[in-house]
Amino acid sequence: MLQIDNTIISLDLIEKKFICNLSKCHGSCCIEGDSGAPLELKEKQQLIKYYPIIKQYMNAAGIDAVNKQGLFYTDSEGDDVTALINNKECAYLIYEGKTAICAIEKAYLDKQIDFRKPISCFLYPVRIKQYSSFIAVNYDVWDICEPARIFGRKEGVPVYKFLKEPLIQKFGEEWYEQLTFAAENIKK
DSSP states (O other): OEEETTEEEOTHHHHSBOOOOHHHHTTGGGTOSSSOOBOOHHHHHHHHHHHHHHGGGSOHHHHHHHHHHOSEEEOTTSOEEEOEETTTEETTEEEETTEEEEHHHHHHHTTSOSOOSOHHHHTTTEEEEEOSSOEEEEEOOOGGGHHHHHHHHHHTOBHHHHTHHHHHHHHOHHHHHHHHHHHHHHHO
């Protein structure tokens, strides 16, 4: 483990390799699972604010799920999470061909909103858990991401480098620079 400020970081972020490979998995992480994407308070506020725009990108099943469940709900672990379609796929999921993508992110990329997507999605395969005195930053291994691990190993890209943008968004530039410094020096 590695500590930077109040975060405890798994060395897997440095040692393991990963590059999302949508051409192989087709966005399965947005379809599989037992809960919606965890949301921070600010993200719930952004969903409420931008839903009229995001809704224009969504499919009928997603809109129906939001109408029934709300923009988000509290799951069995007490986390506020995105609504789900049939207790499976994210209500904000849409398809481009056979690949699942995020309607929220699509609206962002079209410059319609300034909210990219929930940080829990943007950071995947890293999962963050807040404890009373620290934040755990861990690498999550899910079988559906095997193509990403294979691609990451082939290209030699560590998890933390693949996730540079969302890690900076979550923890800041200085934190990321410290992580990079640690990664480079752990190798030595």
